[in-house]
Amino acid sequence: xxxxxxxxxxxxxxxxxxxxxxxxxxxxxxxxxxxxxxxxxxxxxxxxxxxxxxxxxxxxxxxxxxxxxxxxxxxxxxxxxxxxxxxxxxxxxxxxxxxxxxxxxxxxxxxxxxxxxxxxxxxxxxxxxxxxxxxxxxxxxxxxxxxxxxxxxxxxxxxxxxxxxxxxxxxxxxxxxxxxxxxxxxxxxxxxxxxxxxxxxxxxxxxxxxxxxxxxxxxxxxxxxxxxxxxxxxxxxxxxxxxxxxxxxxxxxxxxxxxxxxxxxxxxxxxxxxxxxxxxxxx
Amino acid sequence: xxxxxxxxxxxxxxxxxxxxxxxxxxxxxxxxxxxxxxxxxxxxxxxxxxxxxxxxxxxxxxxxxxxxxxxxxxxxxxxxxxxxxxxxxxxxxxxxxxxxxxxxxxxxxxxxxxxxxxxxxxxxxxxxxxxxxxxxxxxxxxxxxxxxxxxxxxxxxxxxxxxxxxxxxxxxxxxxxxxxxxxxxxxxxxxxxxxxxxxxxxxxxxxxxxxxxxxxxxxxxxxxxxxxxxxxxxxxxxxxxxxxxxxxxxx
Numbered sequence: 001x002x003x004x005x006x007x008x009x010x011x012x013x014x015x016x017x018x019x020x021x022x023x024x025x026x027x028x029x030x031x032x033x034x035x036x037x038x039x040x041x042x043x044x045x046x047x048x049x050x051x052x053x054x055x056x057x058x059x060x061x062x063x064x065x066x067x068x069x070x071x072x073x074x075x076x077x078x079x080x081x082x083x084x085x086x087x088x089x090x091x092x093x094x095x096x097x098x099x100x101x102x103x104x105x106x107x108x109x110x111x112x113x114x115x116x117x118x119x120x121x122x123x124x125x126x127x128x129x130x131x132x133x134x135x136x137x138x139x140x141x142x143x144x145x146x147x148x149x150x151x152x153x154x155x156x157x158x159x160x161x162x163x164x165x166x167x168x169x170x171x172x173x174x175x176x177x178x179x180x181x182x183x184x185x186x187x188x189x190x191x192x193x194x195x196x197x198x199x200x201x202x203x204x205x206x207x208x209x210x211x212x213x214x215x216x217x218x219x220x221x222x223x224x225x226x227x228x229x230x231x232x233x234x235x236x237x238x239x240x241x242x243x244x245x246x247x248x249x250x251x252x253x254x255x256x257x258x259x260x261x262x263x264x265x266x267x268x269x270x271x272x273x274x275x276x277x278x279x280x281x282x283x
Numbered sequence: 284x285x286x287x288x289x290x291x292x293x294x295x296x297x298x299x300x301x302x303x304x305x306x307x308x309x310x311x312x313x314x315x316x317x318x319x320x321x322x323x324x325x326x327x328x329x330x331x332x333x334x335x336x337x338x339x340x341x342x343x344x345x346x347x348x349x350x351x352x353x354x355x356x357x358x359x360x361x362x363x364x365x366x367x368x369x370x371x372x373x374x375x376x377x378x379x380x381x382x383x384x385x386x387x388x389x390x391x392x393x394x395x396x397x398x399x400x401x402x403x404x405x406x407x408x409x410x411x412x413x414x415x416x417x418x419x420x421x422x423x424x425x426x427x428x429x430x431x432x433x434x435x436x437x438x439x440x441x442x443x444x445x446x447x448x449x450x451x452x453x454x455x456x457x458x459x460x461x462x463x464x465x466x467x468x469x470x471x472x473x474x475x476x477x478x479x480x481x482x483x484x485x486x487x488x489x490x491x492x493x494x495x496x497x498x499x500x501x502x503x504x505x506x507x508x509x510x511x512x513x514x515x516x517x518x519x520x521x522x523x524x525x526x527x528x529x530x531x532x533x534x
Contacts, residue, residue, distance in 0.1 A: 038367045039406025040432070043474040063366020069288045076366055101295040105363040105371075107333070108325045110294065113306070118287050145321040149306040150285065183318070185310040213318075215311035220321055 003090030004029055004056055004202060004246035007272060008265040011060075011250045017047050019258035026262035029056035029090065031248050035063050037087075038079045045086075052087055058202065058248065059089040063105065066125045066139070067112040068098035077132050084133055091202060091246070093138035093171045094129070096122070096159065113148035114158040119165075126166040138201045140171035143179040143208075143221035155180070156194035163199045170196065173204035174235045175227065175250075179219040188234055197242055205235055205268060206250035224253035226264060235268070239276030247272060298326050299359055330358045333368045338375060338398045340450045341391060353382065369406050373399055393443035400435045400468040401476045407433035412472070412525035418518075423499040427530035430493045433470035434526050436486050439463055444480040472525035484509035485517045495530055 009029035020026075030051055037044055051057075061080055064072060084092055097109035112118050129137055139162060141155065153161070159170060172195065181188040207225030211218045227235075227249065239245070249264045285293075285306065293304035297319065309315040331354040335342055342350040357378050363371040376399060379385060380392035410431045418426070442460030449457040460480070467481045467489070481489075484505035491501035502514040521527050 035366050035368065039369055041409035042406050042433075042470060044406070045409070046474065065366075069291055073365075079367065098291060099366065101291050103364050104295065105366050106295065106298060106326050107329045107363065107366075107368065108322060110322060112287070113290060115287075121287060145309075145318045146315060147308050147310075148290070149308050150290065183310070213311075213314050215314055218314075218318060218321070 004058055006244040006246055008269045009056070009058065009246065009248045010261055010265050011248065011252060012048075012051065013252075013255055014044065014047060015255060016258045016261070017051075020051070023258065023262070025054075027055070027265050029058060029246065029248075031058040031060050031250075034059050034061045034080055034083045037083050048087065057087055057089040058091040058093065058246075059083055059087065061092070061094040062109065063099055064094050064125075064129070065098045065100040066094055066129070067096055067110075067118065067122055068100055070121050070124070072125050072128055073100065077129065080129075081133055084135070091138060092133060092135060093140055093202065095140045095142060096155075096162075097142045109142055111142060111144040111146060111148070113150040114153040114155060115150055116152070119153065119158060119161055123162055123165045126162065126168050130166065130168065136167065136169060138169040138171040140173050140204065141176050141180075141195075143173070143176040143219075145183055145218065145220070147184060154194070156191060156196070160196045163196055168199075169201035170199045171202045171204060172197075172200045172238065173206070174238060175204065175206045175208055175231050176221060178228070178231050178234055179208050179221050182217060182219045185216075188230075189237065192234065192238055192241075197238075200242065200245060203235065203238065203245050203247040204250055205231060205247065205264075222253060223250050227267075232267070232271070236271050236276040239271055241276075243275060244272040294322075298323055327355060327358060330363070331355070334358070334372055334375065337372050337402055338395055340398055340447055341375075341379070341395055343450050344388075344391065344394065344446075345385070353384075356382075369402055375399070390441035390443055390446060393437075393439040393441045394447055396437055396439065397443055397447050397466050397468065397478055400437055400466070401478065404433035404435060404468050404470045404476045405474075407431070407470060410528045412522075413527045413529050415522065417529075418522060418527065421498075423502070424497055426498045427495050428492060428498065429495070429528040429530045430489065431469065431526035431528055433468075433476075434489065434493070435466075435468045436481070436489055437466040437468065438486070439466060444478060447478055469521075469524055469526050471523075477524075479520075481517070482509065482512075484512040485514075488512075488514055488517060489521075492527075 005028045007028040009027050012030040012032050095109050099106055177191050178188050181191050205227045206223045207227055208219045209222040247268045251261055297304050303316050303319055307315050309318045334354050361374050376392045376395040379395050413428055440463045442464050444464040444466045445460045448454050464480045465486045467479045470476050487508045488501050488505035491504040505512040
């Protein structure tokens, strides 16, 4: 599906560079946010060039606004191509979300209604991305906090239709599944049952935060804490179905020291190695 | 039926003060506004964090609370125009110059100019430094060098270099100058981005080097500014930083 190894990786943070180089090999791949490597030179490129020699690489875009209004930012797509040409990543992925409107970049992954209109727009955008980059991309399911009355298609059916029309793969963010399903009163195991699992090329795990509202918890995809227990259980359930898949732990805020992040990756690797069985028995 | 464009436009307006867009709902519809606030908060917090990362000395000088409130005003008027956030925020210096609550602190804009330039230097293109042997063995009358793309010279109205320096760890007693300073910002061999105050003659020589003038001629242009000008210390520090590069051959 992708060239990423069916083992574990973490989101690369420059603060961890020295610790990674001085440590034994703890992960098999790193993922970077493409937008952080769009400068011309300097330390970011020196670090990534050094890591690229030893590890598989996933380039993950956060700013292309695939779910935005018709017409991708051609300049930004070209910048993504420059990053991909330079580092020849084993996978490129982006989000089912939008982040720009008009001339403004809003710096967040914003939700969209799922309709025939948005489906067509997104498929056209993905066709364009895959053509310009000359590679197949993975599309990630989002964390969402609100719903749209306009939506006529379920998220899983929407993703299925995108895969069928564009041939892209999917990045299954298990934390996002748990966050969105909790926020919208759905069963995350039902979501997983409806998810087009054969198209999954990578899995994301990450931490979320919780706010209590009168109707129940509001989960926020904060990437600033360990992976929560119910997300580990859901991940184990997924792996029980699919077997080992490239699995990435994301931790972007309140960054821990490298050994703590490496231990999260180790925990994911244990589940991959056991085919998801152990936690399934425990839960 | 609302078009996708209209849906996004209403969502965008709602992020910065507009009403909850039509059609936005939640499991318990009475909580739609509270849930939508996650998006309002995400945008403001993440952009404030980006500004904070770019302007740490400004934040230190005005304090966290003031910085946060000021960032909100700046963000509302100067949203990023591209997803490459390292290119965002250049207008912050002019914003500070004009922000009336800060009119007693007119030097802040110049401090911000230094901080923005440091980010530019950090991400500037790479260039191979010239070998020390080339510099020492060549004829200064004919040796043409280039400058690393990170090198920037900022002529500032206020003593912003010394203010910036005093706000670095270990420099808390650094003396503040009394008049405008010229900042030299560059990225050195180990990717640090130091800031130094240079003289008008040194600034003149750097600009002459940038224009591809031969070494002796560039030094002479410094001497025009200051008859006592000694180019040696500047050349040594540029050489040590690794920002003197092979010049493009003149045809």
